[in-house]
Amino acid sequence: MPAAVPARIGWALELLDLQPDDEVLEIGCGSGAAMELACRALDGGHITGIDRSATAVARASARLGAELAAGTADLRTAPLASLEAPASSFGKALAVNINTFWTGPAHAELQVLRRVLRPDGLLLLVYETPGRPDRQLNGAAASLRAHGLEPEILHGPGPRLGALTVRF
Ligand SMILES: C[S@@+](CC[C@H](N)C(=O)[O-])C[C@H]1O[C@@H](n2cnc3c(N)ncnc32)[C@H](O)[C@@H]1O
Structure with a gap:
């Protein structure tokens, strides 16, 4: 029986609204569950997954x-x-569930995204936490605003899910 899709990943894919020819970057792809689903929506498009852990890759x-x-x-x-x-x-x-953006200012990471994303490109951050993801959402929103960006906070289906979307 195929493994169930975790709620955070199902919601992330819904919010991402993939089009067949999208060029997508996943940051912290872990074991590739979101990438596997994303590939089903791509036809001519492409997804690059990066992870700092060789074990995850x-x-x-x-x-x-x-x-x-x-x-x-x-x-x-x-x-x-x-x-x-x-x-x-x-x-x-x-x-999805990446600490980098809320635990510190993430200047270097946001500079990389400003370069590799197209003008008006979309960044989606999704958090699934044991309780409400307020610390993650507020911390990441502060990092993005400090970089001159205007994130929108979304509250998920269920109290443990939250997301930010932002256009570069
Ligand atoms: C909590 S896991 C989440 C994995 C997957 N996104 C999921 O939701 O199942 C976090 C993953 O992100 C990777 N990671 C964390 N910060 C990263 C960064 N700044 N750059 C690349 N990978 C990162 C970690 O190595 C780890 O595999």
Whole structure:
């Protein structure tokens, strides 16, 4: 029986509203569950998953064999702050349960996103926490505002889910 999709990942994919030709970056892809779902919505588009953990990337690589072989997905072991990609590579970026954006100002990471996202590109941050994700949402919103961005906070289906969307 296929594993159930965690609520945070199902909601993230819903909010991302993928179009077949989207070029997508997932930050902190973990074992690749969101990437696997995203690939089903892509036809001509592409998703790059990055994770700073080589173990996570190895797990994602095992899960995404067909998608990697088809060229719909690729994986890199890298922290977001050192991501090497041409300017304006991606129209959408998502990060699910990634601490980087709310635990500190994330200046280096947001500078990378400003470069690799297209003008008006979308960043989606989703948090699923044991209680309400207020600390995560408020902390990430502060980081984004300090970078001159105007995030919108969304409250999820259920009290443990929250998200931010922002256009660059
Ligand atoms: C809590 S797990 C979440 C994994 C997946 N997104 C999910 O929701 O199941 C966080 C993952 O993000 C990765 N990570 C955290 N900060 C990162 C960063 N700044 N750049 C790249 N990967 C990061 C970690 O190595 C870890 O695999």
